[in-house]
Amino acid sequence: MTKRASTGTSAGTGTKKYAALLRGINVGGNKKVPMAELRTVLEGLGHADVQTYLQSGNAVFSSAETDPAALARALEAAIEDHFGFRVPCLVVDGAHLAAVAEACPFPAAELEGRQLHATFFSEQPGPERFAALDGPSYLPEEYRLGDRVLYLYAPDGLGRSKLGEALAKPAVVKGLDVTTRNWNTVVKLVELTRP
Numbered sequence: 476m477t478k479r480a481s482t483g484t485s486a487g488t489g490t491k492k493y494a495a496l497l498r499g500i501n502v503g504g505n506k507k508v509p510m511a512e513l514r515t516v517l518e519g520l521g522h523a524d525v526q527t528y529l530q531s532g533n534a535v536f537s538s539a540e541t542d543p544a545a546l547a548r549a550l551e552a553a554i555e556d557h558f559g560f561r562v563p564c565l566v567v568d569g570a571h572l573a574a575v576a577e578a579c580p581f582p583a584a585e586l587e588g589r590q591l592h593a594t595f596f597s598e599q600p601g602p603e604r605f606a607a608l609d610g611p612s613y614l615p616e617e618y619r620l621g622d623r624v625l626y627l628y629a630p631d632g633l634g635r636s637k638l639g640e641a642l643a644k645p646a647v648v649k650g651l652d653v654t655t656r657n658w659n660t661v662v663k664l665v666e667l668t669r670p
Contacts, residue, residue: 490537492525492569492668495550497562498654499533506560508532516553528663532562533656535667543567544597547652563652565595569668571623576665579658580619581628588659589632593622594625595641597652604647613638633657 489549495517500508510527513534517525522536540546546566554562559639576583581591599622610617616638619626633655641647 476637484601490539491541492524492535492537492670493543493546493566493645494569494572494664494668495532495547496536496556496563496567496654496656497534498652500532500562501530502510506558506562508554508558508562510534512557513554517550518555520549520553525668528667531660531661533660533664535664547597564653565597565652565654567623568597569665570669572661572665572668575621575624578621580621580626581617583658583662586658587629588657588662590628590630590631591658592627592629592639592655593658593661594627594653594655596623596625599623600625600647600651607646608641610638613641618642627655 497508497513500506510530511649512534514525515528517534517536517640522538524537525534526536528535538546547564550564551561554564575593575595579591583591586607600620602620605620615628615630616636617628618638625642627633627636627639627642629639633639639655643653
């Protein structure tokens with residue numbers, strides 16, 4: 476069920492739309508971040524057009540700031556100040572989200588949302604991180620690397636994905652902020668961050 480809320484605040488000129496992707500919140504009762512409070516935190520940082528999507532840590536907002544990494548650091552600090560724990564955050568602009576959707580190497584329209592995932596990276600991972608991974612041994616699961624994103628096709632869903640498990644190992648993700656969203660969420664975030 477889609478849950479979306481808006482604050483009704485309006486962005487001025489010279490602003491850009493962003494999505495904030497929080498990792499590891501509201502799972503199993505750990506790191507509880509109510510979406511209403513997350514909206515309040517984002518507004519407190521001076522952002523406009525603040526909305527949240529689902530309970531798994533997706534928010535969109537408008538800001539005049541042009542550095543997504545600076546936005547992510549400021550949000551992490553504000554969340555830690557407000558809730559008392561650190562939550563890794565990635566911030567991506569609407570243009571990047573649209574490019575990720577457009578460049579998908581898998582037939583997204585033919586797949587269920589739970590079968591296709593996008594893992595977003597804070598920086599572009601080099602191919603050496605994936606060198607030890609024997610892709611063919613995981614078939615029919617597959618992955619493709621894009622621009623600061625990894626596309627994962629997992630026909631039985633992420634929860635049963637052996638390839639997804641291998642791609643989350645420290646050898647692959649160490650030193651990077653990463654977070655994964657299913658394709659339905661990616662499509663919705665593209666829509667919400669459209670200019």
